[in-house]
Amino acid sequence: MLCSKILMRYSCSKANKQLLYTEINLLFSERLEESFSVFPHKDIKKGGGQMKGKISVKEGIKIGCLCALIGICVCVAAVGSKKKVAVMLPVDQKIIILDAGHGGWDPGKTGSLGKDEKNINLAVMEKLQQYLEQGGATVYITRATDEALGSKKKADMAERKKIANESNGDILVSIHQNAFPSTGAKGAQVFYHKSSEDGKNLAELIQERLKTNVDNENKRLAKQNSDYYILRTTEIPAVIVECGFISNPAEEQLLNDEAYQTKLAWAIYLGIIDYFSQTESV
Template identity: 45%
Template sequence: MKRIMELLFALAVLAGLLFAGDKVRTYVSVQQENVRRNLVVLDPGHGGKDPGKVGADEELEKDINLAISLKVREKLEEDGMEVVMTREEDVMLSDGDADNKKLEDLNSRIDIINEQQPAIAVSIHQNSYSDPAVRGAQVFYFTHSDKGKQAAEALQKELLEFDQENTRDIKANDTYYLLKKTEVPTVIVECGFLSCPGEAELLTDEAYQEELAGAIAKGIESWVVK
């Protein structure tokens, strides 16, 4: 009887080890799957009562940001990537009663990015400067993020190939709230200068937006698949 009890105990221990091992393998598999997933968060800057920059002919940054972001999403999804948008309409991501609507809007975007844990988050914006001759797309990244820098380089490379008159390089930044507070590689793509009349006109052109979106999507994909 004692020998039978010892045998049953040994079998129970073995079964427990096998079950635990299966749980460990499942956990590791889920972890690896989460790390590898081709998920991108696109963040069209501004929206609603926050127009962002206003162009030479009254072009609104918020509208251009959304139009380009939707085109980038379409191209990424065509290539089998999963995309989450922080906004798909002309809205601010803040409560109407919030004391600081801009800060709440930014925090809402950051929450979406951190909850989704994507391979990369790309915030789409338009630039402006006092000199109307200044033009060209430029990618910003958080100063202390090596992966953010690598992602910015991949995107800037495609943007320079798209617009060969553009001589801009990536730029590190340690003050932009969105870059500081996100937990994943995050970049801000300034697609061009609305203060430059010629570039502002291009940025509102449907065909130009399509080509620009293609360059952004290609840059994202080239970094994600590394």
Template identity: 30%
Template sequence: MMIIKTFSRWFIATGLMLLMVPLAAMAGVTIDSARIWPAPDHTRLVLDIGGKIDHKVFALSGPSRLVIDLENASLKADLEKLDLSGSPVRRIRSAPRNGNDLRVVLDLKTDIKPRSFQLEPNQKYGHRLVVDLIDEGGLKARKPSEPTVSQNSNGKRDIIVVVDAGHGGEDPGAIGPRGTREKDVVLNMAKTLANLIEARPGYTAKLTRNGDYYIDLRSRTLLARKHNADLFVSVHADAFRTPQPSGASVFALSQRGATSETARWLAKSENRSDLIGGAGGVSLDGRNEMLAGVLLDLSMTASINSSLGVGSSILGRLGSVAKLHKKGVEQAAFAVLKSPDIPSILVEAGFISNPREEQNLSSSWYREKLSRAVFEGIDDYFQKAPPPGTLLAWQKQNRRGDGSVSQYRIRRGDTLSGLAKENQISVSELMQYNDLNDDRVMVGQTIRIPAS
């Protein structure tokens, strides 16, 4: 009798376990929440999912729709609460399909090209299914632009500065102890910096993004090239695992990063038709491997040297309004700096992981102070070394064309010997003309420079 009872218990328990297996399988993967990020040329839909999922995505026309079929899935999120403004989506519908599956339909305003992929869990998110709605018309509209011509400038072009706000959309960047998100801080700074640049005659600013959406790193440098940029400035906020580190930094590309990038460019056939030199220069098209390599090395070296120059000028200005993390321009192999034909720098505005700097970066007055320092550093550099054909280059060349005397205000980093060489006169003549007893000058001092 005892054997029969024991067997009965085992049979019932085993039966219950077997019944639980199909029930667990039926539960499937849940769609827990959703977010949507409209951008100028695409819209990103992100679904937070309970695990990896089998899915299919396809577009339909007449009317325009996007269908997302999810196998063995159930919907917990309320998709109807998503804010669809600024996106090509009119409405989102969903319904069970084939018993355990789920179909989500996006009614669209226009035809799009879909792309989807899954992301593994990280520190901020769990499993995610990402669906991109690509507006091919918007992509085609991003054609290389003609060099911008300044108004009332005798036909001379502006210096074009492309300002890049790091992260965005699904990627918040670093997050401070009080919840301040890097993507918000740097977008505000980038817009302020762009406004300062636009307000100065002889300059034009372009933003890689002007809203809360993500652009991949390579596309940021491609945008700079399509705008014929003379300078690319990427704005970020640093973070560390402890709250102690603080201070602003400026980075340029390292030589190691330059070497790897040269190899990548030579290996990619589509790069050979790209121009070296921003608004126009030497093409790799039709060049043999050795000559193409030499041209790229020369261009990359020149870009890095220019990046170090403008970075040093910016650091000099930042040091007067904020603490510096390092006194010199640092170098690293950041992907966003790897443009062989455009001087590129990355500005770390401070450590958002430091409570005091997080509080500073959250305030508009501090962000404006930093942005103004960055712009003044850019202007300092280009006043000394303006690109050929620009309004600033024309002004510098013709500053004393009538034989008159010019007034010059000493900037950080200026030396009397450097100014003498730049203006083609001797140091002794410059000292004599300004009644100077030695060759020392101070920042803010105004000196007179005669025509050479």
């Protein structure tokens, strides 16, 4: 069953009864359907954009009742004030750097189907970028097309580090695909640097969302790795999301499927939402 959780927070000034802010965070906590655009669906509108998820009629009624209750609370709190009510997601006004690994002359790993990692990385990143921007975040990306950032690997990685460290960002998420000599290895896994407590927290939250929203049988845990250049040299909390094993023919086919890429992006987005929800409540 698709479940939802609505978190609402507001406060009012005693002086003028003005509603200071309302924060509504609609999170789908279990597996989404393969498509977000198939009728029937609920639209969550933010800044002219929308996110879509299929829900049952029963769940729709529940969500409708909750939204109606929230609307009443907001109206009551805003009585006597002509100020606008600000509706914000936890990523609103955050600066997030997205890195699609490899590109151009560097294909990354190539699967048995002949598909290159670099293209999957870019596709997932683009979908994640859309969700974040719809949520109000400012997103900087290391590449928007099939291009490398340098003529050699060292120069390419140095440029990615530069973008991350000069952007004054809150977090960095780098998208990659895994590979292993054994074709049986599978499952998404998130990596962080051992010296970054925030990076560890972000990685664990994204890992949990990848499990609950993409593959509930995935037993992998977020793992520290101090060898990755982008994790060692980035000055902000950073994670590498290995979305799956391109060396596994069955998983490689999924990773090249647009609906599955959308699921991955949505799960990563929810993990980021969870992260900023926690940091703001501390």
